[in-house]
Amino acid sequence: MNTGSLWPTTLAELSKQHRNRSRGKVVFFSLLLWPALGFLTSYFTMKPYRSGAGSVLSRIIPDERIPLFLLSGYLVFQLFWTVVEAAWLFELERKGGTVEAVFLTPAPKMAFLYGRSLYSLFHGIWMFAVFSLLTFLFVSDASTVNWIALIPALLLIMAAAVIWGALLCAVSLFSRESSFLYYIFQTPMELFGGVRIPPSVFPVWATGLSALFPVTYSLILVRGALYGQIGTGWWRAFFILLAGSITLVFCTRYVLYRAEKHARKKGNWTLF
Template identity: 25%
Template structure:
């Protein structure tokens, strides 16, 4: 019951089982309605969120959405702004390598992402009483990978966009699937197969599982290694693409 919206339909189906499951087998006086009581009883024990408090599911998910919105867009706009203002020409005249440029541009935003993460977790615990179940090692690794991956994606967008308007449009194009297909707004397993396939490619999907698993379930590092491996693969692929797309000239 970590996700109340996902378990609502399942709980409703279980509640209907006692009167409907044996309706074709129990006839006449044995019919459940005729006896006034169902032939068996289903007792549901909710784990992790027994009161079905929606904030326990929504607030941790906001961490991934907010980091994506700010880090991807800020990085894409900051690099594209330098191209528009002409300051990128001075940078290209220096003997720095693409990886050095990327590290120099992204390092300040890593600190911004860490401050945002700490602030959101503090507000989640103080204002919404979100349980902090533990799993801090895996959560720290997930936050670090997600921040670096989001910044690398913003840098990749800046290598493609020719203006700040294009960079913003590309960032929004990435944000919409991140919100709709990651399991943040809708239960992931309730989506069509094609939507789940697309959602598996989006890093926010795996990051939400890491955050919710750590805070609500207290999952340890071995319990979330698949999601961390997916985030690491995203970082490596996007970084490689950004390095390949990095232009040494403005033409």
């Protein structure tokens, strides 16, 4: 791999993705509409239930923190879902022949995957992030936020999301049908990741499933920093997410190698 062309390849992929996916103002409107609707739907679904002192819900989520709990959940979920969409839409480039053109060049393939994932992250999150920031100003108490913990946690989460997306892009190289990623990761990641329901209320088998998603650890970090509750569990989640992300980098490299080998063996004249 030519390490000297890592950055130029990443920039080239960012530019390509921007030209292909930034068409029309409706696209940018949907970046805010659907996440915001998901947040509002969950919030008003909880409104009819008693959430005051002594209620079952208050033992899990304090009444004044329900909007903050849901908003942080959907913000982090959107971070990871945008990179899942990058892999989900990969089949369009495969069918269009773009992937063959990229893989026939000497450009580093890892840079191609990470450039694609990186663009999807910022393209899909910036508008909802602005909405979340403005909402945070009204529903959160800035005096309780641990900013020293929140900032590095957010940086780690964004890096983890990019790595997660690159891995899924590598996995999608095995098949031209990438829609399975939508069914595997959309609802299960939202449910078991703790976006709307804390994993602490899950049965053992569901808790085991939640441990497989980086969203779970990311939400522990964000909510812990927002609530000012930095303890052993917070640091455990931090190091698990860090170690898991480093491991996934090597997994992505291996999956990419296997995918190229599989394409040469099973592919047709267009390779992919």
